[in-house]
Amino acid sequence: xxxxxxxxxxxxxxxxxxxxxxxxxxxxxxxxxxxxxxxxxxxxxxxxxxxxxxxxxxxxxxxxxxxxxxxxxxxxxxxxxxxxxxxxxxxxxxxxxxxxxxxxxxxxxxxxxxxxxxxxxxxxxxxxxxxxxxxxxxxxxxxxxxxxxxxxxxxxxxxxxxxxxxxxxxxxxxxxxxxxxxxxxxxxxxxxxxxxxxxxxxxxxxxxxxxxxxxxxxxxxxxxxxxxxxxxxxxxxxxxxxxxxxxxxxxxxxxxxxxxxxxxxxxxxxxxxxxxxxxxxxxxxxxxxxxxxxxxxxxxxxxxxxxxxxx
Amino acid sequence: xxxxxxxxxxxxxxxxxxxxxxxxxxxxxxxxxxxxxxxxxxxxxxxxxxxxxxxxxxxxxxxxxxxxxxxxxxxxxxxxxxxxxxxxxxxxxxxxxxxxxxxxxxxxxxxxxxxxxxxxxxxxxxxxxxxxxxxxxxxxxxxxxxxxxxxxxxxxxxxxxxxxxxxxxxxxxxxxxxxxxxxxxxxxxxxxxxxxxxxxxxxxxxxxxxxxxxxxxxxxxxxxxxxxxxxxxxxxxxxxxxxxxxxxxxxxxxxxxxxxxxxxxxxxxxxxxxxxxxxxxxxxxxxxxxxxxxxxxxxxxxxxxxxxxxxxxxxxxxxxxxxxxxxxxxxxxxxxxxxxxxxxxxxxxxxxxxxxxxxxxxxxxxxxxxxxxxxxxxxxxxxxxxxxxxxxxxxxxxxxxxxxx
Numbered sequence: 194x195x196x197x198x199x200x201x202x203x204x205x206x207x208x209x210x211x212x213x214x215x216x217x218x219x220x221x222x223x224x225x226x227x228x229x230x231x232x233x234x235x236x237x238x239x240x241x242x243x244x245x246x247x248x249x250x251x252x253x254x255x256x257x258x259x260x261x262x263x264x265x266x267x268x269x270x271x272x273x274x275x276x277x278x279x280x281x282x283x284x285x286x287x288x289x290x291x292x293x294x295x296x297x298x299x300x301x302x303x304x305x306x307x308x309x310x311x312x313x314x315x316x317x318x319x320x321x322x323x324x325x326x327x328x329x330x331x332x333x334x335x336x337x338x339x340x341x342x343x344x345x346x347x348x349x350x351x352x353x354x355x356x357x358x359x360x361x362x363x364x365x366x367x368x369x370x371x372x373x374x375x376x377x378x379x380x381x382x383x384x385x386x387x388x389x390x391x392x393x394x395x396x397x398x399x400x401x402x403x404x405x406x407x408x409x410x411x412x413x414x415x416x417x418x419x420x421x422x423x424x425x426x427x428x429x430x431x432x433x434x435x436x437x438x439x440x441x442x443x444x445x446x447x448x449x450x451x452x453x454x455x456x457x458x459x460x461x462x463x464x465x466x467x468x469x470x471x472x473x474x475x476x477x478x479x480x481x482x483x484x485x486x487x488x489x490x491x492x493x494x495x496x497x498x499x500x501x502x503x504x
Numbered sequence: 505x506x507x508x509x510x511x512x513x514x515x516x517x518x519x520x521x522x523x524x525x526x527x528x529x530x531x532x533x534x535x536x537x538x539x540x541x542x543x544x545x546x547x548x549x550x551x552x553x554x555x556x557x558x559x560x561x562x563x564x565x566x567x568x569x570x571x572x573x574x575x576x577x578x579x580x581x582x583x584x585x586x587x588x589x590x591x592x593x594x595x596x597x598x599x600x601x602x603x604x605x606x607x608x609x610x611x612x613x614x615x616x617x618x619x620x621x622x623x624x625x626x627x628x629x630x631x632x633x634x635x636x637x638x639x640x641x642x643x644x645x646x647x648x649x650x651x652x653x654x655x656x657x658x659x660x661x662x663x664x665x666x667x668x669x670x671x672x673x674x675x676x677x678x679x680x681x682x683x684x685x686x687x688x689x690x691x692x693x694x695x696x697x698x699x700x701x702x703x704x705x706x707x708x709x710x711x712x713x714x715x716x717x718x719x720x721x722x723x724x725x726x727x728x729x730x731x732x733x734x735x736x737x738x739x740x741x742x743x744x745x746x747x748x749x750x751x752x753x754x755x756x757x758x759x760x761x762x763x764x765x766x767x768x769x770x771x772x773x774x775x776x777x778x779x780x781x782x783x784x785x786x787x788x789x790x791x792x793x794x795x796x797x798x799x800x801x802x803x804x805x806x807x808x809x810x811x812x813x814x815x816x817x818x819x820x821x822x823x824x825x826x827x828x829x830x831x832x833x834x835x836x837x838x839x840x841x842x843x844x845x846x847x848x849x850x851x852x853x854x855x856x857x858x859x860x861x862x863x864x865x866x867x868x869x870x871x872x873x874x875x876x877x878x879x880x881x882x883x884x885x886x887x888x889x890x891x892x893x894x895x896x897x898x899x900x901x902x903x904x905x906x907x908x909x
Contacts, residue, residue, distance in 0.1 A: 243596075244579045245599055245600030245797055247600075252797050254581035255580075272878075272903065340743070353673065359732075447684055447734065450683070450684075451890075467568070468873040469575055
């Protein structure tokens with residue numbers, strides 16, 4: 194309404210013109226560092242990119258030539274990429290629902306009239322605001338084979354030493370555990386905010402009708418929390434597919450035992466910045482984009498129907 | 505003639521502006537603290553000798569940072585005049601490097617120790633600067649006489665590997681094996697056994713031949729008496745849980761500190777090799793190269809002069825004695841000054857000997873990063889015993905074949 198009127202009304206036009214002016218700096222910076230690289234990565238995925246190449250006696254600093262789908266063909270024949278794809282998907286499939294489920298339980302607990310509730314809320318939120326690099330550094334010690342805290346605690350229960358970061362079957366679980374603990378507090382806090390927004394009257398009505406607290410939770414809390422659940426699910430799904438930093442630190446810049454911690458972004462990073470194969474790395478990023486895009490689309494179209502908005 | 509003209513012009517110009525350097529060259533490096541001071545001292549002295557040249561030393565972070573900055577600078581067309589580089593970077597931007605034999609004095613080139621001479625696609629574009637080599641480190645209290653052969657190494661490791669607390673778990677190991685360092689865990693032993701990754705002309709994959717298999721068998725056995733852990737060896741060595749390991753000579757300060765933590769004396773030896781094999785060991789560290797892109801003829805000429813200066817016997821010896829790298833020219837290594845250093849310090853003696861008897865460099869194939877990466881996978885598989893050596897090597901050979909095609 195305001196927009197349509199704005200076109201006819203000189204004063205409104207001036208005002209919206211001013212608004213565009215204010216948006217310009219941010220748009221310029223985003224354009225340069227986000228939109229342009231985004232588009233260029235697509236272009237690059239169809240190219241062979243090299244630096245300092247001599248073509249007909251002429252040194253070309255940044256040489257790019259179109260090679261069709263070659264990068265994608267290489268990608269899908271590269272065992273390392275396929276491994277990264279599988280492992281990232283397994284990681285997402287386990288860690289996202291697990292974190293969300295725990296966050297829901299945690300939020301329910303925090304929603305009770307607990308003593309020291311503020312303290313618990315803070316305590317669970319701290320891992321989220323701590324820089325991931327610092328956390329991962331600490332966890333490399335927690336997971337250490339011989340002097341690590343985790344193995345020490347397990348030892349108290351008579352469980353023999355686990356090679357957390359050096360056993361191919363434990364690398365992914367180690368990352369999942371790390372990230373579940375890292376994100377659960379943040380997600381719980383968002384869900385908690387949602388829970389506190391649910392009208393008390395629903396619960397009162399339920400109580401009058403004789404519903405148990407568990408039933409009220411199942412039939413009131415969860416359905417009315419779907420907007421938050423949906424939001425957290427989508428955001429964490431997209432984030433989980435882009436996992437990289439924690440792997441890089443936990444496995445000292447490597448891909449873990451037998452590459453068992455290799456993720457899509459790790460592969461992309463390795464190809465671009467260690468192997469200087471920018472085209473192949475760009476192609477990997479396009480595949481990653483495709484996966485996230487399809488999942489998001491699926492989420493929005495399918496899940497959205499089950500989301501209850503309280504109005 | 506053209507060179508003479510350039511030099512004369514440069515000289516005239518320098519004189520004309522009364523002492524102000526007329527040529528500026530930049531040198532990208534990774535050195536900090538003592539190493540950086542040593543390099544600065546060398547550059548300062550060079551500038552006194554060559555008042556027409558200003559050498560700007562630029563610290564660029566670690567090797568990984570340096571490689572990415574070089575890549576970006578090249579893409580922008582503004583690389584430095586000189587930079588350190590690993591062989592697998594050189595292969596990526598070979599076209600943009602200067603042929604050093606066109607600029608560097610032939611006598612200086614002839615003096616470079618033959619182990620350090622590396623040709624990229626038939627071209628000489630790099631010269632050695634900060635080179636180290638993998639040697640064996642050991643604790644003197646447990647290893648009175650360092651083993652020199654594979655058999656002796658295995659036997660000693662078998663003796664030393666123990667469960668000292670009696671809880672059923674091994675807690676002391678004869679050797680430390682880093683499963684994800686293909687140089688340390690496989691490539692050295694392969695070369696010692698007479699094997700190679702590829703045939704000389706790079707058309708055939710040879711890693712799974714008889715020599716490769718022998719190497720894998722040795723490794724399988726060694727792994728039984730080794731702590732298998734990807735951490736740098738200084739970690740477990742400092743904890744006092746391993747007796748021997750092999751690692752780059754550039755790691756000396758870390759290994760010395762580790763020995764101190766463990767309260768043991770650190771010994772040095774050349775890497776054990778099979779009795780009928782070669783005493784080979786892989787050279788580490790980087791070379792120096794001149795970029796052609798964006799540089800004037802005068803800059804390239806001045807950079808070549810700086811390289812000549814760095815390779816002078818007294819300078820490469822100075823640099824080596826301060827940093828622990830190896831002098832890079834034959835005359836330096838054979839000089840009385842270096843012989844005296846070696847008599848004084850067994851570390852210098854061991855690493856120099858290791859270089860002379862069997863130093864070898866990286867495979868200079870442009871796809872080396874990917875090749876190395878799959879070798880890493882299968883070496884780890886072999887060490888962990890997840891596949892029979894023969895089967896693992898055949899699968900590895902298939903993957904390498906796919907990469908080089």
